[in-house]
Ligand SMILES: Nc1ncnc2c1ncn2[C@@H]1O[C@H](COP(=O)(O)OP(=O)(O)OP(=O)(O)O)[C@@H](O)[C@H]1O
C-alpha cells in the first residue's frame with residue numbers, strides 16, 4: 001500500500017514527516033514540545049519550516065469525515081480550525097499498518113480553555129468564555145451544523161479586546177443539514193451544559209479555578225445566553241406602520257452584536273396597518289468587515305469594534321468629522337496604530353497578537369491617566385505597557401494545555 005496524501009494546498013514538506021512512525025514516537029526534530037491535556041487521540045503540534053500544524057492520529061473513516069466537514073465549515077465562513085489534509089496508507093518500518101492522520105493548520109494565538117486558566121484567567125471572565133462558545137454554537141446552528149460534542153475542550157479561544165472568540169476544533173461527531181430542528185439544537189445545548197459543568201469541576205479539582213465558583217449556574221448560563229442570542233438573530237418583530245423606525249433599530253442592534261442582515265423578510269398585512277419583520281439570513285463579522293475595508297487589517301470582530309471606536313475618537317480629536325472616512329482611516333493607521341505596533345520589540349511579538357496589544361495599550365493608558373489625574377499620551381502609555389505588562393506575560397502564539 002502506498003502513502004496517500006489528500007490535501008487542500010499541499011505543502012510539499014508534508015511528505016517529509018516521519019509517517020512510517022506512530023505519531024506518539026515522533027521526535028523533537030518536528031514536534032513542538034508543549035504540555036498537553038488528556039485527549040482520546042494522539043495529537044501533536046508539528047513545525048514544518050515556518051508553518052505549524054496539528055496532527056491527529058485517528059481511524060481512516062473519521063479522518064476523512066472530519067476533513068470534509070471542516071472544509072464545509074470553512075466554506076460557510078464559520079470559525080473552525082483549517083483542514084490541511086489526511087495522510088493514509090501509512091506502513092510502519094516493521095510492515096504493520098499505522099492509523100491515518102488528520103492534519104489541520106495550527107490556529108495562531110489560540111488558547112485551549114485549560115491554558116487560559118493556567119495563565120491566570122480570573123473566574124469573572126467565565127461568562128465571556130460562555131458567550132464566545134454560545135456565539136459559535138448559534139452560528140453553527142444557523143448554518144445547519146449539528147455538533148454532537150459541544151464542550152470547552154472542543155473549542156479554541158482567541159482573545160478579542162477583553163472578550164473571546166471561540167473556534168471549533170473537533171468536528172468528528174458533526175453533521176451538516178439543510179436546517180436543524182429545535183430538537184437537534186436542544187440536544188447540542190443539553191450536551192453543552194453537561195460537558196461544561198464537568199469541565200468546570202475538573203478545573204476546580206485541578207486548582208485552576210476558584211472553588212467558590214458555582215459551576216452549575218455558569219453551565220446553565222449557556223442555555224439562557226443561547227436562547228437570548230438565537231431569538232435576537234432569528235425572532236420576528238411586529239409593529240404598526242407608524243413605528244417603521246423599529247426596522248432600523250433592529251438592524252442597529254444586530255450590528256452592535258457583530259452581525260449584518262443579509263436578507264430580511266418584511267410583510268405588511270392586507271390593510272397595511274401592521275408590519276412583521278424577521279431576519280432571514282444574518283452574517284457575523286460586521287465590525288471586522290468594516291475595519292478590513294478601511295484599513296486592510298483583518299482582526300477578530302470585537303477587536304475591530306475597539307479599533308473603529310479609537311479611529312472615531314481620533315477623527316473627533318482632529319476635528320475631521322466631515323473628512324472622508326477612508327482618509328481618516330489611513331491617517332489613523334499610519335499615525336496611531338502602526339507606530340504603537342512598531343514599539344513591540346521583536347522578542348515579545350509572540351506574547352499577544354498586535355490588535356490585542358493595541359487594545360491593552362488603550363486600557364493601560366486609561367489606567368495610567370486615572371492614576372496621574374491627566375491624559376497620558378498614547379506613545380508614553382504604549383512604552384510603559386511594553387515595559388511593565390507585556391514583558392510579564394507568557395507567550396501565547398503557541399499555547400497548549402497544561403498537564404492534567
Ligand atoms: N488546528 C489546531 N490548532 C491548535 N490546536 C489544536 C488544533 N487541532 C487540535 N488542537 C489541540 O489538540 C486538542 C485535541 O484535539 P481534538 O479535540 O481534535 O482531539 P480529540 O482526541 O478528539 O479530543 P477529545 O478528547 O475531545 O476526543 C485540542 O483541544 C487542541 O488543544
Ligand SMILES: [Mg+2]
Nearest residue numbers: 039153154170
Ligand atoms: Mg476533542
